[in-house]
Amino acid sequence: MNIQMVDLKGQYEKIKREIDSEIQNVIDSTAFINGPKVQEFANNLSKYLDGINVVPCANGTDALQIALMALGLQPGDEVIVPVHTYVATAEVIALLQLEPVFVDVHPIYFTIDVNQIENIITSNTKVIVPVHLYGQCADMESIMKIAKKYNLFVVEDTAQAIGADYSFSNGAKQKAGTIGDIGTTSFFPSKNLGCYGDGGAMFVKDNDLAKKCKMIANHGQSIKYHHDIIGCNSRLDTIQAAVLNVKLKYLDNYCEARQDAAKIYDELLKDISKIEIPQVANYTNHVYHQYTLLLADSINRNELQDYLKENGIPSMIYYPVPLHNQKAYIKTDGESFPVTEKLSESVLSLPIHTEITREEQEFIVSSIITFLSKQ
Ligand SMILES: *Cc1c(COP(=O)(O)O)cnc(C)c1O
Numbered sequence: 001m002n003i004q005m006v007d008l009k010g011q012y013e014k015i016k017r018e019i020d021s022e023i024q025n026v027i028d029s030t031a032f033i034n035g036p037k038v039q040e041f042a043n044n045l046s047k048y049l050d051g052i053n054v055v056p057c058a059n060g061t062d063a064l065q066i067a068l069m070a071l072g073l074q075p076g077d078e079v080i081v082p083v084h085t086y087v088a089t090a091e092v093i094a095l096l097q098l099e100p101v102f103v104d105v106h107p108i109y110f111t112i113d114v115n116q117i118e119n120i121i122t123s124n125t126k127v128i129v130p131v132h133l134y135g136q137c138a139d140m141e142s143i144m145k146i147a148k149k150y151n152l153f154v155v156e157d158t159a160q161a162i163g164a165d166y167s168f169s170n171g172a173k174q175k176a177g178t179i180g181d182i183g184t185t186s187f188f189p190s191k192n193l194g195c196y197g198d199g200g201a202m203f204v205k206d207n208d209l210a211k212k213c214k215m216i217a218n219h220g221q222s223i224k225y226h227h228d229i230i231g232c233n234s235r236l237d238t239i240q241a242a243v244l245n246v247k248l249k250y251l252d253n254y255c256e257a258r259q260d261a262a263k264i265y266d267e268l269l270k271d272i273s274k275i276e277i278p279q280v281a282n283y284t285n286h287v288y289h290q291y292t293l294l295l296a297d298s299i300n301r302n303e304l305q306d307y308l309k310e311n312g313i314p315s316m317i318y319y320p321v322p323l324h325n326q327k328a329y330i331k332t333d334g335e336s337f338p339v340t341e342k343l344s345e346s347v348l349s350l351p352i353h354t355e356i357t358r359e360e361q362e363f364i365v366s367s368i369i370t371f372l373s374k375q
Pocket residue numbers: 059060061062085086088089131157159160185186187188198199200
C-alpha cells in the first residue's frame with residue numbers, strides 16, 4: 001500500500017486525457033496570461049455558486065488580501081479572526097496594517113466561536129473573517145446577525161470548504177463563501193478544488209465591490225494604463241484555469257468521495273473511546289478537506305504519529321502552534337485561547353482524498369487500534 005495524505009496522481013490519471021488536451025490547447029494558443037479560459041472558468045464557477053461574481057486571482061492568500069483592500073479600511077481598523085486557522089488568514093490583516101483580533105474556536109466544530117465575537121467588538125472593529133475550517137461552515141447565520149448589528153463586513157475564508165452547503169434556520173441553503181460580503185478561496189493543489197500550481201478566487205455579491213476586487217488584482221486599473229486605485233498583480237494563470245475548468249465538473253463527485261471516505265472512518269473509529277471523530281454542526285454539511293480527530297490526553301500524539309509512519313501511514317497536525325503563540329503575532333498582553341491551545345496539542349488529521357480505498361482506511365484504523373492496545 002502507498003498511502004498518501006492526498007493522492008493527486010491517482011486523481012489526475014482518471015481525467016488525464018481531458019486535462020492534457022486542455023493544457024495543450026492553452027500552449028498552442030500561447031494565451032498564457034488572461035486567456036479566454038480564465039473568464040470561462042470564472043463563469044462556470046459563478047454558475048456553480050448560484051450566480052455570484054467570481055474574481056480569479058493568483059492564490060488564496062492574495063484573495064484574502066485583495067478582499068480586505070477592497071473594503072476601504074484604515075490602518076488600525078480591527079479584523080476579527082479565529083486563532084485556530086492557517087497563518088494566511090491573519091497574515092494579510094497585519095500586512096495591510098490592520099489589527100488582527102483573535103477569537104477562540106468552538107470546542108467541537110473547531111470554527112470561530114460565535115458566542116465570543118460580541119465581547120471583543122470595539123468602535124474600531126470593521127470586519128469578521130470566519131474560516132470554514134477543515135471543510136465545514138462556520139455558524140454564518142449568527143455571524144451575519146452580529147455583522148448587521150454592528151455594521152461590519154464579513155469575509156469568508158473558504159479555502160478548505162469550496163462546495164460545502166450552509167443551511168439557514170428557515171431551511172434555505174447557500175454555498176460556502178457566498179453568504180458574507182466576499183468569500184475567498186484557494187486552488188492550491190491539495191485543496192478540494194485544486195489546480196496544478198497556485199490559484200485563488202474571490203466570490204463577491206455586490207457588483208461594484210466585485211469590480212473593485214477585479215481592479216485591485218490588476219494593478220488598480222480597469223482601463224489599461226489608467227490606475228485609479230492602488231492594486232497588486234494577482235492573476236490566475238490560463239493553464240491553471242484550464243485545469244480548474246475540467247476539475248470543476250467533478251467537484252461534487254470529489255466532495256462525495258471525501259464524504260464517503262469520512263463515513264467509513266466514522267464507522268471504524270466511532271467506538272474508540274479515546275478518539276473523537278469529527279462532529280458536523282446542524283447548519284452545515286462537511287466536505288472533509290481534512291478528517292481531523294481529537295485525541296484524548298492519555299494518547300501520546302507524537303508516538304502515535306511515529307507508529308503510523310513506521311507503517312507507511314502519513315498524518316498531519318493542523319495546526320501545531322496557535323497563531324497567538326507565533327513569534328510574528330505574539331502580543332504583550334498574554335492573551336490565552338484555551339480551546340485552540342488544547343486543539344494544537346490534540347488534533348490529528350488522517351489521510352483523506354478522492355482516491356482513498358476502504359482497504360487503506362481499514363489498515364489505517366487497525367494500525368491506530370494496535371497502537372492503542374499497546375499503551
Ligand atoms: C490554503 C489556505 C489559505 C491560503 O491559500 P494559498 O492559495 O496557499 O495562498 C488561506 N486560508 C486557509 C484556511 C487555507 O487553508
